[in-house]
Amino acid sequence: MGPMYAFEAEGLVKRFGETTALNGISLSAPPGTVLGVLGPNGAGKTTAVRILATLLRPDAGRAAVAGVDVVRHPARVRRLIGLTGQYASVDEDLTGAENLVLIGRLLDLRSGEAKARAARLLADFGLAEAADRRASTYSGGMRRRLDLAASLVGRPEVIFLDEPTTGLDPAKREDVWAIVRRLVADGVTVLLTTQYLEEADALADAISVVDHGRVIAHGTAAELKRVVGGQTVLVRPADPARLAEAAAIAAAVAGRPAEPAGRDATTVPVDDAAAFTEIVRRLDAAGLAVTELSLRLPSLDEVFFTLTGHRTGQERAA
Amino acid sequence: MTTTETAAPSRAAAPGEERRRTFRLARHSLALAGRSIRKTLRTPEQLLDVTLQPVMFVVVYVFLLGGAVAGSTGEYLQFLLPAIMVQTVLFGGMATGVNLNTDIKKGVFDRFRSLPIGRSAPLIGSVLGDLIRYVLAEAVLLGFGYALGFRAHTGIVPVLAACLLTVFLAFCVSWAFVLVGMLMREPGGVQGAAFVVLFPLTFGTSMVTPKDTLPGWLRAWVSVNPVNHAMEAARGLMLGGPVATGVVWTLVSGVVMLAVLAPLAVAAYRRRA
The missing domain is CATH 3.30.70 (Alpha-Beta Plaits)
Structure with a gap:
């Protein structure tokens, strides 16, 4: 009786003053799959994620996680999701372990359970050695991993990863990719926003290309490549x-x-x-x-040029 | 009462649901208060406003004004110290607003907001955690005051009562700083706006000079200012003298401020995307 989609957004509209951040965007993914949301800065990716994660209310449209409406039942949705933002939102004055234990406590784990869960995640993410160091001493890659671990404390069914590799060097990016693959192997559904076709191609079962707050193309990586020249x-x-x-x-x-x-x-x-x-x-x-x-593979810029006839306005060295 | 209920999202609201929820809010708030305390203790430079700053104020007031106002610095210290306890804890509350604003800007609160916890838990946690700052401030102030020659004329219980009363008032007023922290875009703005709130409250009092030396309009404000009543109550509790009016005023105005400011602060936090 499970819902057809692990998450589903339909016709979302969000305006901030004069700016229209979302202009009828629709995104969805069946359970256990990865949806790649590909688009340049300002396309509305983060806004869509924030609505699905109950941090923002849409002006129009609807969104649901595991069939639960995010506007009507935000508290229930929060039990099902994990969120990793574009900028790692770990508490720098706390140690890696303290960051995760705090989240465990907020998720109603007993003290012992929260500690065990934190230790397990730190080990899984290669942070065991740094567990008792303050997060302010972590490198960028370590912070991202801690942030990812933090979103997994509650064993969520759906994880939103908002540009999890932006600013990471290629080797660190591979680490994050390996983590995402492991999550999917465990049956988690992932929404991944990215500016890199390469990343969407490596991880996503389906890709939605977004521009100006709406989806301009959707399909598998293979289908998309057929359109834009593989x-x-x-x-x-x-x-x-x-x-x-x-x-x-x-x-x-x-x-x-x-x-x-x-x-x-x-x-x-x-x-x-x-x-x-x-x-x-x-x-x-x-x-x-x-x-x-x-x-x-074509760059996002080339994909955009083919799909829309205009450039993204940002070039990334291949 | 330590049964931990594992989250069952689909469970319908049982009869005990409401109580269980309050219980959870308390637990979450305490966990977040623990976070605040850890952060405070790890960044000692953030404690200057409740350690060094009150000491400096005492020195400045006592040695600059003591002779003029009370005839001697010793007499003046007796007059000043109970009152300046109130100023110190109120100033100490500003940091709560500034820290909350910083947390929100850094994105730490996005994580809390995506968790199934009460909306008010992060705010309550911060306010509770910062109580430790007030306790520290009063300890420093009393210690320094005793070193300079201050002596309470009552006893340990009334002195503790004075401390509790002033911490209670600071707790209530700190919700004003939380509200300001939610409304301002920058931590610097919080500080500026908080001073605007604090100035008439702490200086529109008999803290540094007896009330009967003040002009009529100022005396009118002083006699209704809850902070002044807290200062008078603290004087009464530490030096002897009438306390009932001051204590009642402080408690009642504290509760009123809490009832008005806390919901406003939570509403502002909800609205802030």
């Missing part, structure tokens, strides 16, 4: 004078126009790896030497 080929000829020639070859194979990337390279979206092989073959046949030839 991957991008970058060609940097050894002789910059032959750039136009290289671009023409790439464009002919991809069947899409090539775009310049910097002064001496060109990129083109392709549908599959076969196109990449074909480009390599033709460059070779033309006797065109290259200093760089790569295949990568």
Whole structure:
């Protein structure tokens, strides 16, 4: 008799004065899956999460977690969710262990249970050694992990992760990804907001692309890649004078126009790896030497350009 | 009474539900009060306003005004010390508002808000936790006062009663700072606005100079100012003299402030996104 969706938001509208943060956004995920919410800064991701987590009331639309309405029964929803905000909200004057024990006590665990739960989570998150150090001495990555642990004290059914890896270096990001995968293996449903297609691709069962407070595309990573060109080929000829020639070859194979990337390279979206092989073959046949030839996922900016015709206004180095 | 109920979200409201809920609010508030106390003890620089500052005030008042007002610093210390206890604890309450504002800005409260605890628990916890600051302030003040030559003329029980009464008033007034802390955008703004509240309350009194030397309009304010009544009550309890009016005024006005300010503060906290 469980509800079809672990969480569900329908037509959410939220205005802050003159600004419309959410303009009819709808998000949902079946139990035990990861929904990636992909969008640039200011797209409304955090506002949507705050409504689902009962921290904000929507102006219109409805939202429910495990079938429980977030506006009518916020207290019941709070028993089902864990929230990890964009900026780690741990108490810096308390130790890692004290942070988690306090949350355990607030979740009505007995003192002994709260301590055991905290110790277990600290061990799971590689923080056992730092358990009795103040959180103010933690590195950025450790703080994120403590924050994640804090949202898991109550064994939530649904976890909201609002840009959990923003500002982390790639190795630390992998750590967080591993944690998310473990949660999903345990049956938890995750809503993950991110600015990186790569991250959504690595973790999410389905991706909603949001812009200006609404969903502009939704599908699996594979479906999304089909729309925007699954991957991008970058060609940097050894002789910059032959750039136009290289671009023409790439464009002919991809069947899409090539775009310049910097002064001496060109990129083109392709549908599959076969196109990449074909480009390599033709460059070779033309006797065109290259200093760089790569295949990568499109950036959020490229996804946006394809879907909306406008840039996000923020470029991230690949 | 230590049975811990495991959270059963789907359980319908049982007859004992209401009582169980109050019980939970108390438990959560105490857990959060523990957090406040830990934080306070770990950042001793935050205790300057209840340790060094009152000592400085005593020195300034006693040695600057003592001779002029009372004829001697010793006489004046007797007059001043019970009253300045009230000023000290009221000033000490400002930090509650400033700290709450900082917590909200830092996002620590987002976590509390996403937990199934009463909306008022984080506020009650902070106010309760800061009681330790008042106790410390009074201990410092009495210790310093005794070192300078202050002597209570009554006994240990009335002196303790004076301490309790002033802490009670500070507890009630601190809800005004909580409210200000919820309404202001910046911690600095909290401090500024709190001073505007505090100034007429603490200085519109007979703290530094006898009431009959004041102009009529000021005397009118002093005779209705609850803080002045608390100061008079503290004097009575520590030096002997009438206490009934002062104590009753303090208790009644404290309860009224609490009844008005606490719900306003909680409402402001709910409204703040």
